[in-house]
Amino acid sequence: MTTTITWEEFERVDLRSGTIIKVDTFPRAKKPAYKxxxxxxxxxxxxxxxxxxxxxxxxESLLGRTIVGCVxxxxxxxxxxLSQFLLVGFADANGSICxxxxxxxxxxxxxxx
Numbered sequence: 772m773t774t775t776i777t778w779e780e781f782e783r784v785d786l787r788s789g790t791i792i793k794v795d796t797f798p799r800a801k802k803p804a805y806k807x808x809x810x811x812x813x814x815x816x817x818x819x820x821x822x823x824x825x826x827x828x829x830x831e832s833l834l835g836r837t838i839v840g841c842v843x844x845x846x847x848x849x850x851x852x853l854s855q856f857l858l859v860g861f862a863d864a865n866g867s868i869c870x871x872x873x874x875x876x877x878x879x880x881x882x883x884x
Contacts, residue, residue, distance in 0.1 A: 783843070784841060784843070785841060785842050785843035785882065786839055786840070786841055786842075786859065786882070786883035787811050787812075787815065787839070787840055787841075787842050787879075787880055787881060787882055787883070788811075788837060788838070788839060788873050788877045788878065788879055788880065788881040788883075789809035789810055789811040789812075789818075789837070789838050789839075789840050789879050789880070790809060790810050790835060790836070790837055790838070790879055791807055791808070791809050791833045791834055791835065791836045791838055792808050792809065792810050792817065792834070792835075793807070793808040793834075794806070794807055794808075794830035794833045794834060795830070796830070797821055797850070797852065799850040799851060799852070800821060800823075800849065800850050801850070802823050803823065803825040803826075804821050804822060804823045804824075804825065804849075805821070805822055805824060805825060805828075805830060805833070806819065806820075806821055806852055807819065807820050807821070807822055807833065807858060809838060809840060809856070809858075810879050811840065811842060811856075811879055811880050812878065812879035812880020812881075813880065814880055815842055815880055818840070818842060818855040818856045819852070819853065819854070819855050819856075820840070820854045820855060820856050820857065820858055821849045821850075821852055821854050822858045822868070823868060824858070824860070824867075824868045824870065826865075826867035826868070827863075827867055827868070827869060827870075828870070836870070836872065837872050837873050837876050837877070838858060838859070838870055838871070838872060839858075839859040839870075839871045839872065839873070839883065840856040840857060840858055840859060841856060841857040841859060842855075842856045844856065844857050858870065859871045
């Protein structure tokens with residue numbers, strides 16, 4: 772069952788469009804993951820995160836990809852790497868993450884309405 776939140780609570784969640792500009796493997800992570808850097812436009816800039824998305828994506832397939840990120844969560848240290856945003860996706864039938872994207876492409880930094 773889902774929990775109901777108010778419109779005011781939802782408006783506090785800052786989901787933004789971004790473009791992945793750099794991807795590295797992350798051998799120190801407990802589960803297979805990548806280190807990802809994304810450009811969220813001139814107001815927010817480049818943020819980094821760790822994401823367990825290695826099943827469906829290679830580093831090469833992620834570069835230049837438009838993504839959706841939650842940019843106003845508190846920072847989190849993941850195996851010595853500072854995560855500054857949450858990369859948003861859905862789990863497939865096997866629990867592997869499939870990324871959410873804007874289609875067609877939108878400018879970096881657009882707030883989800």
